[in-house]
Structures are given as C-alpha cells and as structure tokens.
Amino acid sequence: MSTSESTSKGEWHKISVRIPFANPQHASIAKQAIEVDRELQPHAVKRELSIDGDVLVATFSTLTVRLARLTLNSFLENVDLVVRTIGQFAHDAEQRSTSHSHPSA
DSSP, rough: EEEOOOOTTTOOOOEEEEEEEESHHHHHHHHHHTTTOOSSSTTTEEEEEEEEEEEEEEEEEEEEHHHHHHHHHHHHHHHHHHHHHHHHHHHHHHHHHHHSSSOOO
C-alpha cells in the first residue's frame, strides 16, 4: 500500500492498494462485485479499480486524510466479503463446471 499526503487544502490524498488473488478469474470477480457500488461522496472520493494478472489494484483519491481512511476501510471490508464468498463457492462452482464438461458414460 502506498500513500501520498499533502498538507495544503484542496489537494487530493492518494492511496493505492494491491490485493493478490489465487488466479486472474478471482481478481476479476472481485473487481466486478466491488465496482457495482458507487462512492457515496463522488465529489470527494475518486476510485479506480483494475486487474494486473491475479492482482486487484485499487487507487483512491480523497479530499481529506479522514476520507482516505474511511474509504480504505470500507473497501477492505468489501474485499473481505468477496474473498470469503469466493472461498465458500468457487470450489463448488469449479466442480460443477468440470462435471458438466466431462459427462460420465
């Protein structure tokens, strides 16, 4: 995680976070699930999500350090939920997919 803080009023504070996943598909699922929710204060918080291989990259720009902390906390809670959901259902989905592509004779 990297941060860039400024003491001048009116300047944006920037945070970048890289979240590794087991594979690119899981990173993509996380990105799609998280980007559905818009920022509650779009005038004060800007979010960019991207995928770099099996890594979800999130960059936030906020007007205050407090908003940076709140935004990052909320994002990490969402990531935690997505990771737990993938962990719960991904293996079952992969097994169903494999069994459908290899029907038993």
